[in-house]
Amino acid sequence: xxxxxxxxxxxxxxxxxxxxxxxxxxxxxxxxxxxxxxxxxxxxxxxxxxxxxxxxxxxxxxxxxxxxxxxxxxxxxxxxxxxxxxxxxxxxxxxxxxxxxxxxxxxxxxxxxxxxxxxxxxxxxxxxxxxxxxxxxxxxxxxxxxxxxxxxxxxxxxxxxxxxxxxxxxxxxxxxxxxxxxxxxxxxxxxxxxxxxxxxxxxxxxxxxxxxxxxxxxxxxxxxxxxxxxxxxxxxxxxxxxxxxxxxxxxxxxxxxxxxxxxxxxxxxxxxxxxxxxxxx
Amino acid sequence: xxxxxxxxxxxxxxxxxxxxxxxxxxxxxxxxxxxxxxxxxxxxxxxxxxxxxxxxxxxxxxxxxxxxxxxxxxxxxxxxxxxxxxxxxxxxxxxxxxxxxxxxxxxxxxxxxxxxxxxxxxxxxxxxxxxxxxxxxxxxxxxxxxxxxxxxxxx
Numbered sequence: 312x313x314x315x316x317x318x319x320x321x322x323x324x325x326x327x328x329x330x331x332x333x334x335x336x337x338x339x340x341x342x343x344x345x346x347x348x349x350x351x352x353x354x355x356x357x358x359x360x361x362x363x364x365x366x367x368x369x370x371x372x373x374x375x376x377x378x379x380x381x382x383x384x385x386x387x388x389x390x391x392x393x394x395x396x397x398x399x400x401x402x403x404x405x406x407x408x409x410x411x412x413x414x415x416x417x418x419x420x421x422x423x424x425x426x427x428x429x430x431x432x433x434x435x436x437x438x439x440x441x442x443x444x445x446x447x448x449x450x451x452x453x454x455x456x457x458x459x460x461x462x463x464x465x466x467x468x469x470x471x472x473x474x475x476x477x478x479x480x481x482x483x484x485x486x487x488x489x490x491x492x493x494x495x496x497x498x499x500x501x502x503x504x505x506x507x508x509x510x511x512x513x514x515x516x517x518x519x520x521x522x523x524x525x526x527x528x529x530x531x532x533x534x535x536x537x538x539x540x541x542x543x544x545x546x547x548x549x550x551x552x553x554x555x556x557x558x559x560x561x562x563x564x565x566x567x568x569x570x571x572x573x574x575x576x577x578x579x580x581x582x583x584x585x586x587x588x589x590x591x592x
Numbered sequence: 593x594x595x596x597x598x599x600x601x602x603x604x605x606x607x608x609x610x611x612x613x614x615x616x617x618x619x620x621x622x623x624x625x626x627x628x629x630x631x632x633x634x635x636x637x638x639x640x641x642x643x644x645x646x647x648x649x650x651x652x653x654x655x656x657x658x659x660x661x662x663x664x665x666x667x668x669x670x671x672x673x674x675x676x677x678x679x680x681x682x683x684x685x686x687x688x689x690x691x692x693x694x695x696x697x698x699x700x701x702x703x704x705x706x707x708x709x710x711x712x713x714x715x716x717x718x719x720x721x722x723x724x725x726x727x728x729x730x731x732x733x734x735x736x737x738x739x740x741x742x743x744x745x746x747x
Contacts (some may be wrong), residue, residue, distance in 0.1 A: 324662070332655045332704075341654035342647070349648020356607045434614035435607070437660065437694060437717070438650025440702055440710070445649070471651070479651070486708035507710055 346474050351449070354477030357431045358447060365429075385507060402472040422581035423539055426452065428460075430572050431477065441471070442485035442508055442569070448577055449476045457537050459578040465543035465566035466490065466531065482569050483544065484508055492537040492544050501561065503544055508570075512545050514561035521559065523550050527564060539578065542552050595630070595740050599638060602732065607645065613724070615717030617646070620690060621683075621729035623664050628677050629741045639665075656701045663693045678733075684726040691722030 324500060337342040395514040435445065448454045450473050458470040460480045471481035481488055488505040492514065499521035501514040517523065527547045533540035545563035552559055602622050609618035619642040626635040643657035650656065667689050668677070675682040695718045702709045 328655075328658060331658075332653075333655055335654045339653075345623055345644045345647035345649075345654055345657075349644035349646065351648070352608055353645060353649045356604050357611060358607065432611045434651075435649040436610045436646045437617045437721070438652045438656045438698070438701070439614050440698060440707060440714075441651030443651055474648070479649075481651075486710075507708070508713070 313328055342472075346472050347476065350445075350472065350474040350477050350479065352446065353435055354431060354447060354449075354474065357445070361429065361431050361447075363479060392517055393433065421539070424579045424581050426454075426577045426579060428454075428478075428575050428577055433570075441487065442482040442505065443471060444468075444480045444482065444569075444572060444575075444579070446478050446575060446577070449474045449478050451475050453579050454478050454577050459542070461537045461578065462572060462573050462575050464568075465540065465545075467567050467569065467572065469537055470577070480575070483565055483567075484510070484569055489535065490538060490544055491532045492529040492533040494521075494523050494547075495528045495530050495543075496524055497527065499523050500534075501529070503563065511548060512563045512565060514547075514563050515558065517559045517561050519552065519557055521561060523547055523559070523561060525550065528566070533578055580583075594737060595634065598730075598737060598740065599626075599634075603638075603641065603645075606642075609728075610649075613720060616721050616724055617660070617690075617694075618724075618728060619646075620721075620725055621662055621714070621732050623661065623666055624677070624683065624686070624729055625732055625736055627665070627668050629736065631742065652701050652707070653705060655704075656697060659697050659700075660693070663697070664690065667693075680726060680730060683729045687722045689727035690725055691718040694718050694721050 417545075426448065428448040430444050431447050434441075434443055434591070446454075446460070454470055454473050456470055456473055458473075458478075460467045460469060466483055468480050468482040468485070470478045472479040482505070483490060483503065484505040484507065486505050486507055488503075490503040491500070492503050493500050501517035501518055504513045504515055506513055514529065525547060528543050529545045529547065531538040531540055531542040531544060537548040545565050547561065547563050549562040550559055551561075572576050599622070601621070606618035608627065610616065619638075622642070623635065623639065626638055639661045643661060646657045646660070647654050667686055671677065671686060672681055675685075695714060698714055699709060
C-alpha cells in the first residue's frame with residue numbers, strides 16, 4: 312500500500328467520521344441505539360452480581376449481626392413515635408395550606424408517583440466523564456429523561472439517559488447539573504451548580520440583598536420544570552458578599568452522600584407536563 | 593462455539609472490570625488478541641459490540657468509541673510492522689500510547705460537547721489505563737485457548 316493511498320484512506324475516514332458525528336449530534340440516533348443496546352446489556356451483566364451481593368449482605372445482617380438488635384429496636388420505636396407526632400402536625404398544616412390554595416384558585420400541582428430503584432453501578436467505561444450512577448429502571452417501567460431521582464435525604468439528580476431496563480442518572484454534583492432552588496427559611500432564590508466529585512456545590516444568581524442563614528437548607532423551587540417544589544437539595548456552608556456585584560457568592564454541601572448510594576426513588580409524573588406558558592395565556 | 597463462549601466470558605469480565613475501575617477500557621487487550629489470532633470478521637464484530645457497550649454506558653454522545661478503537665487498530669497494525677506483537681515490551685508501549693490517546697480523545701470529545709473536563713481524574717485514569725493494559729493483555733493472552741489460535745498470521 313503506497314503513501315498516497317493511506318493518505319486518501321485517512322482523509323476519507325475522517326470525513327465519514329465527522330459527517331456521522333455531526334449527524335448524530337443533530338438526530339441522536341446512534342446515541343439512542345447504543346443506549347438501548349450497550350447500556351441495557353451492561354445492566355443485564357451487572358444485575359445478577361448485585362443481586363447476589365445484596366443476598367449475601369442480607370444473610371450477614373440477618374444471621375450474624377444480631378448483637379444490639381434490641382437496643383436498636385427500642386431506639387427506632389422512639390423515633391417512630393417522634394415522627395408520628397411531627398407527621399400529625401405537618402398534616403394539619405398541609406391540609407390548611409391546601410384549603411387556602413383552593414380558596415385562592417391556585418392551579419393544581421402535577422401528580423407525582425414514586426418508584427424505588429437499585430443502584431447497579433457508578434461510572435462505567437472510559438467515556439464515563441460525567442458524575443453518574445446506573446439504576447435498574449428504564450423506559451419499560453416508565454422512567455424517561457429528566458425524571459427526578461431522590462433518596463430519603465434529598466435530591467440525587469435526574470435521569471440523563473434511559474435505556475429499556477437501565478438508566479443513567481446525572482448526579483447533582485456533576486458540573487453540568489443545574490437545579491433551581493429556594494432557601495427553606497428566607498425564600499432566597501438561586502441555582503445550584505455541581506462542581507465535581509467531592510467538591511462543594513455553588514449557588515449562583517442569589518440576589519445581593521437576599522437573606523440566607525448559615526446552615527439553611529435549600530429546597531427545589533420547581534422553576535426549572537424538572538423537579539417538583541420543596542425537595543431538599545443542599546445545606547449552605549458559606550455566604551460571601553462582595554461589593555460591586557449583583558449576586559452573592561454562596562457555597563453549599565449536598566445533603567446526599569452520592570458515593571454510597573444503594574437505593575433511590577424515581578419521581579414520575581402521572582400526567583403529561585403542562586406547558587408553563589399556558590398559565591399566562 | 594468455544595470462540596463465542598470465550599469472548600462472551602471476556603466481555604462479561606470486562607464489564608465488571610470497568611465497573612470496578614471506571615475510566616479504563618478493559619476490552620482493549622481483547623482487540624489486540626483478536627487481531628492477532630482470529631479472523632478479521634470476529635475482530636470487527638467484537639469491536640462493534642464493545643463500542644456499543646462503551647458508548648451506551650458512558651456519558652458522551654456517540655463518537656469516542658469509533659476513534660478509540662480506530663486508534664488502537666492503527667497502533668496495533670503499525671506496531672506489528674516494527675515489533676513483535678507477542679512481546680510484553682510492545683504491549684507495555686502500547687499501554688502507554690493508549691494512556692495518552694485516552695487523554696487526547698476524551699479532551700477532544702469533552703470540548704466538542706462543551707462539557708467540563710475533570711483534569712486530575714482523567715490523568716489518573718490515563719495512568720491506570722497505561723498500567724492495567726499490559727497486565728490484562730498478558731493474562732488474557734495466556735488464557736486464550738490454543739485451539740482458537742490461527743497460526744497463519746496476516747502480513
